[in-house]
Amino acid sequence: MNRNIKIKVALIVAVILVCIYGIIGLPRSKADLVANWKKNIHLGLDLSGGTQLVMQVQLQDAFKATADTTIDRLKDELKKDNIEFSNLDRSDPSTLADADKIEIDVKGIPVAKTGAFRSTVSDQYGEWILTPLNSTDYRMTLKPTEALKLKHDTMTQTTATIERKINGLGLTESSVQPTGRSDAEAELLVQLPGVDDPAHVKQLLQTQAVLEWDEVKDGPFASQDEGRAKHGGILPLGTRLVPTVTRGGEQSWYLVSRSPVVRGTDIRDARASQDQSVGRWETNFVLTQEAAKRFERYTEANIGNRAAIVVDNQVISAPTIQSRISDTGRITGATNQEEAADLALNLRAGSLPAAVVYEEERTVGPSLGTDSIREGFRAGIAGLVAVIFFMLFYYRRSGINATLALVLNAVILVAALSYFDATLTLPGIAGVILTIGMAVDSNVLIFERIREELRAGKAVVAAVDAGFSKAFATIVDTHVTTVVSCAFLFIFGTGPVKGFAVTLVIGLIANVFTAVFVSKTIFDWELSGKRQVAALSI
DSSP: OOHHHHHHHHHHHHHHHHHHHHHSOOOHHHHHHHHHHHHHHEOOOOOOOOEEEEEEOHHHHHHHHHHHHHHHHHHHHHHHHHHOOEEEEEEOSSSSSTGGGEEEHHHHHHHGGHHHHHHHHHHHTTTEEEEEESSEEEEEEHHHHHHHHHHHHHHHHHHHHHHHHHHHHOTTTTTEOOOTTTTTTTTTEEETTTTTOHHHHHHHHHHOOOOEEOOOOEESSSSHHHHHHHTTOOOOEEEEEBBBBBBBTTTOOOEEEEOEEEEGGGEEEEEEEETTTTTOOEEEEEEEHHHHHHHHHHHHHHTSSSSEEEEEEEEOOOBBBBSSSSSSSEEEESSSSSHHHHHHHHHHHOOOOSSSSEEEEEEOOHHHHHHHHHHHHHHHHHHHHHHHHHHHHHTHHHHHHHHHHHHHHHHHHHHHHHHTTOOOOOOHHHHHHHHHHHHHHHHHHHHHHHHHHHTOOOOOOHHHHHHHHHHHHHHHHHHHHHHOOOOOHHHHHHHHHHHHHHHHHHHHHHHHHIIIIHHHHHHHHHHHOOSSSOOOOO
16 A cells, blocks of 8 residues: 555544544543534424524514604704704504604794705705695605615614524524515514523513613602693603503602613623622623713712613613712612523613514424434435445445445534534435435446446556546536535525535535545555456446
8 A cells, every 4th residue: 555545544534533523522421422412413493392483573663763863863953053843743653564654743843944944954864855744844754765774774683683682592503584475574583492491582582671771850650640640741841751660569650851861772791690788689781981971970960869770661770879870880670580681681682673573483392303303314324225235236346435435425414514513404404315315426427437447448447547537527517516506595595495505515515525535545445455456346
């Protein structure tokens, strides 16, 4: 055996060892072997069981929030430019179909200030179309292009926020993606493999966690009516009534400012912790640098006054500001560690730009996943045995060469899934089985080419070299075209289709290595030990 063949054999052995380590690690017992296998090979929802959710994003909430922000900014601009107005209000779309029809009505603009008002809207609010209703009243509507952009941004942000929440729970094999249905542009499909408490996860994902630190103007009141009655039935300008979290069947209301001092977007980090003195759980948060300066100025100017910590339009607590606060704060009132940790996770992940409503929930039992694995394994073994039997019967001893390459192909494929932390699904198993067929096809091309060279009168060694050399271009061509098809499946397909594409591509790359490099090395190793080769069993 020459040096070149020894190097090739060493490389093949090294690849095998790396693959085995990726699949089972270094087990010390049979229990470790099984544990490492389950740890390294991630199974999808259809194999391991879990929960599948279809949620609808309430896009109208995002349009309302955009309109509210525009109204607040416009009020400040008009006051700065000394432009009077009698009322600024928006429409209230209640359905997805009406979301992009959001309107802002501006009433009572003096005729003498018409030019200045138009100029302000044109310069500062180019995404809105201004339409006069009469000499003093105007209507602002969102441009169609801006409406489409807002929809896209809302869906993207919602998907990213839900993914951060799921990852924070450690559910790394989960997926969040559009449903793909043409009549459901605002729907998301969430797959949660192995989830044993779907109710808790659903509540966590649905929570918007919109945090605000508002100035308390008055309260608490026993009811909304009491709060309104104290102010003559009409709330002061720039205020709103917010309820407290219901505890023990009791609830009160606070009159707070509409413009918060600190928002959830100002939070840099949040963690659950326990107050050692009293043993209660709380959520500590850290503000960004810019928000910290703003919060410091506010707390210094309002020592002795109350401030309301509002989460999802409910007052969590309303403490009295006792000293200047800079970049850190805490939210008390959590009943247990899980509640404090959930709030911290929601604050870290960011608030949802719009509410979500669950439309569908499906639970896949682990027994169904076990059945899928068992039946897929049976199909794979049956196909593998049939292929091996055919190769041994038709190509005789050379069929052993093909069988060894086929087994190594499967080992490389499974190891690649482990190293890439890829999730194996039922379509992925189909990709593995299809890879077996592609691997055999490559060996058939090579073996038939070797037969042709032998029939043409070439010596065995020369025929083997020519067979591999001339079949290589055809193998690469067929594999490249299949990889291109898989690329389109991955780009435009949903989760299961992507899993099939990824598995097939990995198998194809492994097949080029095994069918060409490994198989050729086995032939060279066998033929190098003979001084004169008169015939080849093929």
